[in-house]
Amino acid sequence: MRDALEEVWVRTLYVVTHPEATHHVDGLVGGWFDSDLTGQGLAHAGQIADALAGRLPSHGVVEVFSSDLLRARRTAEVVADRLAVRVVFDAALREKSFGEAGGRPKAWLEERFVPPPASGERLRHDEGVPGAETRWELAVRAYAALDRILQSKAEHQVVVTHGGTATFLLAAWIGMPIGAAGLVGFQFSSGGITLLREDDRVHSRRVVQLNDVGHLT
Template sequence: MTELMLIRHGQTTWNREGRYSGQTDIPLSEEGLRQAQQLAERLQGQSFLAIYSSDLLRAKQTAEPIARATGAPLYFDPRLREINQGEWEGTLFEDIRRRFLDLWQHRLQNPHIAAPPGGETVGQVRERVLEALEEILQAHPKGRVAIVAHGLVLALILIHARDEPLERVWDRIPANAQPQTLHLEAP
């Protein structure tokens, strides 16, 4: 059985402002950099077989100090990127709700088929994330591994592990830089 530590990247300015980040490659805010450093200090000396991270900058800036503090090898995987929010990226959540209420509600209720214009469905993201997760579990059937990624990516792993319906994904998005631990078997 693999012990997985799931870590959402530190805070970004867009997180604080309530904007859709998606795959826009934005850095951590000063607060996010502080969160990443504090987490690395908390994890210093702990043993990980590997750390897998999204290749987006905010995840890298969170994963790199953890890798240095623990001495674990760090691998970047684009399948762990956040959902592509298409035309909604950079837009305030409230503006989207106000301007596209019907599509926004449809997406909440039907995440497997509804997407913002030019973006991905949650179902599409789930396919790539679970493919990456399966490879990680097969590569490390025993021991401890960390995944540093994004809110929706980690929520998808959580609902998969708990055998919850896809519609619950919105309720499972973790806080920035707050690790959660799971135990999973390789398929």
């Protein structure tokens, strides 16, 4: 039985979607295409870092994890520099690979894209683009990445990733079985911060704030 005076351990996890990248403004498919932040995106990375610094305590361990793609890496480095910590890069936090479509005009992808069925096997659906990942492959690595992150007992963690990947990180966070995630979709904006929290008393994983962009100007 827990002593009434025993302190409850709380984990706070911030999922950050990288801000504006060059492929956004150039109308290109992202995925594993290694686009950089735009000037505005870099400015927003600074605003993300300031927002996190204002929310995180001045003491205690803070961990920063990031996709290794340039647009996420640059964001994470700005955040980590502001928080005076190092970044752990993980390729499993990358966006979905769009294969041959990566770096091409979005119209090229749209002409070849095969939408998933309304029901049935959606995650393993072949979208019709050579070399592209299925959403199942994205989901498997996103779930595994979150599992590795949660093995740490750090009370404060920041994860810098991409919109598509963030959906599956959130599904994994709430304990959704991966096989049930075929219909799930959350709207994440560039530069948004999602706040997640759990404690070791009731062990519930809460979505405290989804895709906050109030820090961006």
